[in-house]
Amino acid sequence: MNSPRKFAQPLLPFLRDGDGVTAFEACGLRVDFSRQRLTQDDLARLVDFANGLGLMEAHHAMVQGEIVNKSENRAALHTSLRSQDPASPHFDEVKEARDRAYAFAESVRSGKWTGCRGDTITDVINIGIGGSEVGPRAVYHALMGLPQPIKVHFLSGVDGVQLDRILYGLDPFRTLVVVSSKSFHTRETLVNASVVDEWLAAAGITGSSRDRHVIAVSANPDAYKDLRIPVENLYPLWDWVGGRFSVWGSIGIPDMIALGTDVFNQFLSGAYEMDRYVYDAPVAENISALLALIAFWNATRLNITLQCVLPYDERLRIFVSWEQQLEMESLGKTTRADGTVIVGNTGQAVWGGHGDESQHSFYQWLREGTGRTSIDLISCEKPGHSHEELHRVMIANARAQAEALVTRDPSMPWFNGVTTISISDLTPKTLGALMAMYEHKITMLGTLFGLNPFDQPGVEFGKKLSREAENRLREDA
Ligand SMILES: O=P(O)(O)OC[C@H]1O[C@](O)(CO)[C@@H](O)[C@@H]1O
Numbered sequence: 001m002n003s004p005r006k007f008a009q010p011l012l013p014f015l016r017d018g019d020g021v022t023a024f025e026a027c028g029l030r031v032d033f034s035r036q037r038l039t040q041d042d043l044a045r046l047v048d049f050a051n052g053l054g055l056m057e058a059h060h061a062m063v064q065g066e067i068v069n070k071s072e073n074r075a076a077l078h079t080s081l082r083s084q085d086p087a088s089p090h091f092d093e094v095k096e097a098r099d100r101a102y103a104f105a106e107s108v109r110s111g112k113w114t115g116c117r118g119d120t121i122t123d124v125i126n127i128g129i130g131g132s133e134v135g136p137r138a139v140y141h142a143l144m145g146l147p148q149p150i151k152v153h154f155l156s157g158v159d160g161v162q163l164d165r166i167l168y169g170l171d172p173f174r175t176l177v178v179v180s181s182k183s184f185h186t187r188e189t190l191v192n193a194s195v196v197d198e199w200l201a202a203a204g205i206t207g208s209s210r211d212r213h214v215i216a217v218s219a220n221p222d223a224y225k226d227l228r229i230p231v232e233n234l235y236p237l238w239d240w241v242g243g244r245f246s247v248w249g250s251i252g253i254p255d256m257i258a259l260g261t262d263v264f265n266q267f268l269s270g271a272y273e274m275d276r277y278v279y280d281a282p283v284a285e286n287i288s289a290l291l292a293l294i295a296f297w298n299a300t301r302l303n304i305t306l307q308c309v310l311p312y313d314e315r316l317r318i319f320v321s322w323e324q325q326l327e328m329e330s331l332g333k334t335t336r337a338d339g340t341v342i343v344g345n346t347g348q349a350v351w352g353g354h355g356d357e358s359q360h361s362f363y364q365w366l367r368e369g370t371g372r373t374s375i376d377l378i379s380c381e382k383p384g385h386s387h388e389e390l391h392r393v394m395i396a397n398a399r400a401q402a403e404a405l406v407t408r409d410p411s412m413p414w415f416n417g418v419t420t421i422s423i424s425d426l427t428p429k430t431l432g433a434l435m436a437m438y439e440h441k442i443t444m445l446g447t448l449f450g451l452n453p454f455d456q457p458g459v460e461f462g463k464k465l466s467r468e469a470e471n472r473l474r475e476d477a
Pocket residue numbers: 129130131132180181182183184185186189243244329456459
């Protein structure tokens with residue numbers, strides 16, 4: 001007779017087992033927590049805990065511009081980048097910058113802005129990494145059309161193969177380069193910018209003609225000097241916006257050019273609608289607060305340290321990478337804002353992939369391994385294509401797997417909690433709402449853990465060692 005498994009995990013309650021609401025709708029999104037592993041009483045206690053902690057007060061303080069990023073002595077005002085409320089912090093400054101970016105984007109789209117020889121622009125190379133890359137790439141991948149008149153290519157790491165594959169076949173006279181870096185100190189971005197410069201120069205695009213092909217986005221006012229471009233080719237970002245929260249502003253210029261400013265406006269208005277809803281909804285009915293509370297419960301009570309994001313839609317493939325940086329760079333910390341050490345789990349490790357593909361990849365591990373995972377399974381009711389049969393099978397998979405991923409024999413060591421997120425129709429608006437919903441989940445989790453979700457001190461040490469290693473390699477060369 002098989003000996004009982006060492007880590008057998010008894011059956012845990014589902015939220016759906018109790019009487020009470022388990023699904024919530026806002027801004028075209030339906031979020032269903034019924035397959036998460038807690039009781040309605042547990043959830044009620046979490047809501048009391050959040051209210052006792054002043055979760056919504058902390059959220060309001062962030063949106064109103066208080067210095068919530070204490071270690072860097074900064075506000076965190078990504079909400080202002082999409083606000084339609086003239087009373088919101090920096091409203092005029094943001095509007096002026098947006099109007100400038102929109103005017104530029106539309107001049108490129110209309111062909112009014114041409115390359116130095118008068119050619120219309122057909123390709124944009126975004127040179128940037130982290131928050132200066134994955135947000136605009138996620139939006140472009142979600143909303144790009146067929147055909148896509150102006151294509152965007154994302155050059156991020158210092159990887160010559162990525163560079164060669166991007167430049168291959170590109171016409172420098174029809175290419176616009178957007179160098180995006182909040183700090184303008186990021187090694188990868190600066191090295192890539194200089195190599196792409198050589199590519200332009202090899203075609204004879206130098207000096208003033210280069211000004212038709214290179215712009216920059218940065219919070220560093222001297223960026224234009226470093227890049228030797230006219231100041232009017234610099235589009236601002238501000239230190240009161242975190243890099244991983246910055247897609248809503250000038251960092252989104254490649255998307256404004258490729259998708260159009262109407263689409264970008266809808267994207268912003270979807271996020272603003274979510275901001276209004278999250279700002280006003282009480283914790284017990286607030287989707288972002290509930291996502292945060294259940295993640296907090298999973299991490300601190302159920303020792304679930306893994307968050308798996310599974311979109312059943314090609315358009316959300318890159319969204320997983322965006323959410324990974326957002327969540328892990330924000331919550332991968334063990335000290336509170338006051339410096340005291342947090343005992344126990346904090347931010348979860350985020351991973352994932354296209355849901356349907358993942359079924360034939362790591363679902364074996366999710367269903368019979370020894371892990372504990374919280375899963376966001378995302379699907380779109382209305383497909384982004386006209387292949388009815390494909391959509392029928394995709395939706396069937398998404399719905400069935402949500403159940404399969406929580407169905408198990410109590411002797412098994414693994415267990416999962418599943419949240420399903422159903423998007424009525426993935427439009428620029430609902431994409432904005434989805435991304436804003438996750439941003440608020442993350443900043444609220446910062447409050448629940450007591451940590452600062454807006455800095456990333458842990459990345460500096462590796463950068464320092466990299467620079468030293470680079471210098472040694474240069475000396476030895
Ligand atoms: O926009 P920048 O300043 O080039 O930084 C790029 C990325 O690098 C990081 O600082 C991490 O190294 C991220 O926080 C940021 O999004």
